Amino acid sequence: MVLMFLNGDGMRGGRLHDQLAGAPLLRIARSAPKYRYYSVGDRFPAMIATAAEGRTVTGEVYDVPLEVLRDNLIPAEPPELELDLIELDDGTACLATVLRRDHLDSPELIDISDIGDWRTYRTTP
Numbered sequence: 001m002v003l004m005f006l007n008g009d010g011m012r013g014g015r016l017h018d019q020l021a022g023a024p025l026l027r028i029a030r031s032a033p034k035y036r037y038y039s040v041g042d043r044f045p046a047m048i049a050t051a052a053e054g055r056t057v058t059g060e061v062y063d064v065p066l067e068v069l070r071d072n073l074i075p076a077e078p079p080e081l082e083l084d085l086i087e088l089d090d091g092t093a094c095l096a097t098v099l100r101r102d103h104l105d106s107p108e109l110i111d112i113s114d115i116g117d118w119r120t121y122r123t124t125p
Helices: 066-076 118-123
Strands: 002-006 025-030 035-040 044-049 058-064 081-087 093-099 109-111
Touching (some): 002 066, 044 081
Parallel strands (some): 002 093
Antiparallel strands (some): 002 058, 035 044, 035 109, 081 093
């Protein structure tokens, strides 16, 4: 089992939540304030660590079996994302999918760092 921070459609009520195969939600959490957060073409969110002007990202932490990570979550991720370690605001380390650095210049990126929450962004007119 690993701690997995989800901040997009894998969260409760999201269209990809079933991929967790019943993995238990441990808590609502925020990342440490050292990430930029993007909407990738309004299809999915992506966070990436930054040295300056970082913000927190809202998400959910799950206790995910490695097999679920291997068989369900990672294969479903878009090519713009990769698995990495992130830090939560309380110092806890978690796995999360993050934006690949070679996609930082993508014209599809919309900076939503000041919102910091995928659900809020999706409901903002």
